[in-house]
Amino acid sequence: MAKKIVLDQAKCTGLGICESLSPAYFEVNEDGDMVQLLQIEVAEGDLQEVQEACDGCPNEAIRLEEV
Ligand code: SF4
Structure with a gap:
């Protein structure tokens, strides 16, 4: 099942943990206060990595949703 990333901009503080993962x-x-999604839909082989990034966000600003 394909999944996409959902970002709650109100919760993101630009800590960048997701980027490092x-x-x-x-x-x-560039201002360091908000993440940008470079891709919305997540390839099958990247699901675990992106899930870990979502789990690593201390503000719970990103999550995966079924498309
Ligand atoms: S880890 Fe969370 S708060 Fe930090 S940049 Fe990523 S989405 Fe935003």
């Missing part, structure tokens, strides 16, 4: 999907912006 999954740099192909997450990149903190």
